[in-house]
Amino acid sequence: MTLHLWLIPVLPLIGAAINGLLGRRFSRQNVAAVALGFCGAAFVCALYVAARFSSPSVPYIEHLAPWIRAGNFHADFSFYLDQLSLVMLLVVTGVGFLIHIYSVGYMWEEGGFYRFFSYLNLFMFFMLTLVLASNYLVMFIGWEGVGLASYLLIGFWFTKDSAASAGKKAFIVNRIGDFGFLIALFLMIKHFGSLNFGQVFQSVSGMEVEKSGAGLLTSIGLLLMVGAAGKSAQIPLYVWLPDAMEGPTPVSALIHAATMVTAGVYMVARSHVIFERAPIALMVVAIIGTLTALFAATIGIAQTDIKKVLAYSTISQLGYMFMACGVAAFSAAIFHLMTHAFFKGLLFLAAGSVIHAVGGEQDMRRMGGLRQYIPWTFWTMTAATFAIAGFPPFAGFFSKDEILWRASRVSLVYWGIGLFTAFLTSFYMFRLWFLTFFGEYRGGGGAAQEPAATHGGHAHEMHGHSGIHESPRVMLVPLVILAVLSVLGGWVGVPGSLGGSNRFDKFLSPVFHSTIPPRQSEGMPPEERTEGAEPAAGRSQELLYTAISVGAAAFGLYLAWLLYRRRPELPARIAQRLGRVYDAVANKYYVDQLYAILFVKPVVEGSKEILWHGIDQNIIDGAVNDSAYNARHVSDAVRHMQSGNIRSYAGWIAAGAAAVIAYMVWLGVR
Amino acid sequence: MVPLSYYLVLSGILFTCGVLGFLIKRNIITIFMSIELMLNGVNLSFVAFAAHWQALSGQVFVFFVMVVAAAETAVGLAIIIAVFRTRATLNVDHVNLLKL
Numbered sequence: 001m002t003l004h005l006w007l008i009p010v011l012p013l014i015g016a017a018i019n020g021l022l023g024r025r026f027s028r029q030n031v032a033a034v035a036l037g038f039c040g041a042a043f044v045c046a047l048y049v050a051a052r053f054s055s056p057s058v059p060y061i062e063h064l065a066p067w068i069r070a071g072n073f074h075a076d077f078s079f080y081l082d083q084l085s086l087v088m089l090l091v092v093t094g095v096g097f098l099i100h101i102y103s104v105g106y107m108w109e110e111g112g113f114y115r116f117f118s119y120l121n122l123f124m125f126f127m128l129t130l131v132l133a134s135n136y137l138v139m140f141i142g143w144e145g146v147g148l149a150s151y152l153l154i155g156f157w158f159t160k161d162s163a164a165s166a167g168k169k170a171f172i173v174n175r176i177g178d179f180g181f182l183i184a185l186f187l188m189i190k191h192f193g194s195l196n197f198g199q200v201f202q203s204v205s206g207m208e209v210e211k212s213g214a215g216l217l218t219s220i221g222l223l224l225m226v227g228a229a230g231k232s233a234q235i236p237l238y239v240w241l242p243d244a245m246e247g248p249t250p251v252s253a254l255i256h257a258a259t260m261v262t263a264g265v266y267m268v269a270r271s272h273v274i275f276e277r278a279p280i281a282l283m284v285v286a287i288i289g290t291l292t293a294l295f296a297a298t299i300g301i302a303q304t305d306i307k308k309v310l311a312y313s314t315i316s317q318l319g320y321m322f323m324a325c326g327v328a329a330f331s332a333a334i335f336h337l338m339t340h341a342f343f344k345g346l347l348f349l350a351a352g353s354v355i356h357a358v359g360g361e362q363d364m365r366r367m368g369g370l371r372q373y374i375p376w377t378f379w380t381m382t383a384a385t386f387a388i389a390g391f392p393p394f395a396g397f398f399s400k401d402e403i404l405w406r407a408s409r410v411s412l413v414y415w416g417i418g419l420f421t422a423f424l425t426s427f428y429m430f431r432l433w434f435l436t437f438f439g440e441y442r443g444g445g446g447a448a449q450e451p452a453a454t455h456g457g458h459a460h461e462m463h464g465h466s467g468i469h470e471s472p473r474v475m476l477v478p479l480v481i482l483a484v485l486s487v488l489g490g491w492v493g494v495p496g497s498l499g500g501s502n503r504f505d506k507f508l509s510p511v512f513h514s515t516i517p518p519r520q521s522e523g524m525p526p527e528e529r530t531e532g533a534e535p536a537a538g539r540s541q542e543l544l545y546t547a548i549s550v551g552a553a554a555f556g557l558y559l560a561w562l563l564y565r566r567r568p569e570l571p572a573r574i575a576q577r578l579g580r581v582y583d584a585v586a587n588k589y590y591v592d593q594l595y596a597i598l599f600v601k602p603v604v605e606g607s608k609e610i611l612w613h614g615i616d617q618n619i620i621d622g623a624v625n626d627s628a629y630n631a632r633h634v635s636d637a638v639r640h641m642q643s644g645n646i647r648s649y650a651g652w653i654a655a656g657a658a659a660v661i662a663y664m665v666w667l668g669v670r
Numbered sequence: 671m672v673p674l675s676y677y678l679v680l681s682g683i684l685f686t687c688g689v690l691g692f693l694i695k696r697n698i699i700t701i702f703m704s705i706e707l708m709l710n711g712v713n714l715s716f717v718a719f720a721a722h723w724q725a726l727s728g729q730v731f732v733f734f735v736m737v738v739a740a741a742e743t744a745v746g747l748a749i750i751i752a753v754f755r756t757r758a759t760l761n762v763d764h765v766n767l768l769k770l
Binding site: 644646647650651654 | 694
């Protein structure tokens with residue numbers, strides 16, 4: 001069975017190369033055709049692979065070429081396909097292709113059209129390399145590559161200062177995480193002598209569960225989590241993601257919501273064999289995920305920029321996924337990753353459509369009443385909002401509920417915080433929904449022209465036509481497809497308690513089956529392997545939990561309706577009443593400022609005072625200047641020897657000869 | 671028979687005289703003669719050794735030195751005459767156009 005996996009990442013790479021090298025001369029139609037053609041071909045390949053993939057319990061490995069061979073250490077270019085990478089493959093190529101289509105409409109008026117699509121295809125290449133890698137090193141190529149693509153695309157409007165610095169911020173914060181990831185890789189090389197998934201996991205399978213204290217696996221797990229926290233924007237490295245919204249909206253949808261930021265979740269899930277044996281690392285994952293989910297959701301409540309709300313919502317949802325990983329519910333994490341890719345991608349695309357409609361405005365306080373102007377956007381966004389809020393039967397309901405249920409089996413604290421976060425999620429999403437689509441339009445007549453200058457819509461100001469307008473069909477088709485997926489996507493994983501059989505979980509089970517022998521598995525939730533044979537009591541309990549979480553979502557909807565539809569004057573009064581608490585939330589808890597004081601300022605000052613003035617100017621420049629200075633002084637002293645006077649030279653020669661003779665005589669006498 | 675060391679001492683004295691004359695004198699003709707004196711001091715030690723070791727190569731070398739010295743004298747005197755014509759002096763300290 002040859003699946004030609006290599007085609008899937010290479011096709012977008014070819015597209016990126018063509019557009020990047022020649023795109024400047026192409027017409028927009030040709031650029032779009034190349035980008036869509038190669039991305040679509042990758043999607044078709046992925047579908048072909050999915051059709052041929054016969055769900056064996058052993059992963060399919062495709063060996064391409066040797067890369068690093070040093071002694072016993074081998075790291076080759078090879079691809080790895082199992083159920084987990086297949087799901088990621090379909091999500092990345094599918095959602096990625098839809099967003100490519102959308103981008104054609106969204107970016108049509110922008111300068112640098114070919115550059116945008118070249119970057120976008122490049123991103124696809126690296127993301128697919130990441131999910132298809134068969135060893136951690138190839139994964140790391142993809143990992144760094146998506147970071148690069150993310151940097152390029154965040155700073156796409158690089159003439160704008162805020163976009164350029166947001167790109168830098170994302171890049172630098174990601175480096176911190178990558179540092180942890182790299183050290184984890186070095187530890188693996190040192191102790192397992194390999195980075196291949198197969199060999200590493202086999203070595204790890206032979207090891208004991210590290211119940212107490214920190215051992216090798218715990219360190220590797222924690223370091224991998226540092227990497228994942230950087231890429232997937234978890235506490236404490238989440239700060240780059242909200243700023244990343246400076247990029248074009250399709251980029252926010254593709255990279256900073258649907259695919260790249262989930263790479264951390266994928267990596268943790270891929271390394272589940274390691275994490276299962278490191279309960280402490282797993283607990284840290286769960287705690288970070290839970291805290292991030294709550295923390296980001298509270299910030300999301302007070303944001304007024306429509307994309308910032310979605311950004312914090314993304315961070316919060318990623319927190320859910322890490323919570324799921326942390327309670328060893330890896331398939332639930334991947335399930336949520338998939339549904340999240342659908343509905344959050346859709347939310348961003350719809351938000352882009354809204355921004356497009358109102359001429360570059362991003363501030364929700366200047367929107368409102370858009371429902372009748374842009375019905376398609378409204379209805380698709382509604383589907384996504386209900387999906388993320390967790391209303392049945394939308395996609396987000398099943399995945400989020402599975403996470404909450406599995407979390408509750410480990411600790412009710414996780415469940416409680418997760419539930420509260422679900423309520424917050426529902427609240428801020430419906431807040432966005434009501435503010436944007438209901439009530440009166442607050443933008444005013446000049447909104448289509450005036451705010452573009454201040455709000456980063458950049459070239460939208462060139463649209464010229466006033467008035468709110470629906471997006472072109474090329475943007476609406478992806479919205480509709482993603483809306484259908486947001487509604488139906490969850491049905492692949494209907495849990496047992498609702499009469500389904502959770503096919504998604506079963507599909508992934510060959511990947512995530514526990515590799516710990518049963519006698520050691522007390523630390524694991526006992527439901528792990530007895531999902532199907534769950535007693536009726538557990539089932540009704542699960543139903544109860546489900547009902548509670550739906551209730552929380554409904555309460556969020558009600559509260560948002562009350563505050564932003566029925567009594568719109570209330571939020572301001574509440575904000576005033578809360579005073580400093582509200583200020584703290586609205587200013588994102590001053591985390592950016594705190595980081596600036598704690599990390600940025602010491603680095604900048606230290607670089608300036610110690611590295612620049614101290615080391616560079618004094619030591620390095622000083623050494624060069626001093627050697628020149630000394631050479632001059634020595635020369636000053638000895639230049640008198642060179643008088644140009646023949647006889648003084650002859651004298652030196654005679655003296656030298658005398659010295660040589662004296663030395664030889666001395667040698668002879670001795 | 672005169673011992674070898676006498677020749678060598680005389681040779682050393684002649685050479686040292688040549689060196690001192692070369693270093694101290696300012697008249698270019700005298701300097702030239704000092705060079706000849708050094709060469710002949712060396713020649714003396716050559717023939718002394720040749721006689722002492724009964725080896726002819728020392729003698730041969732002396733002839734060789736004499737030929738070189740003659741050639742050198744021819745070229746050197748020509749230069750001195752040329753210098754005297756242009757500068758109207760034989761004092762080497764005054765022949766310093768190339769000096770910085």
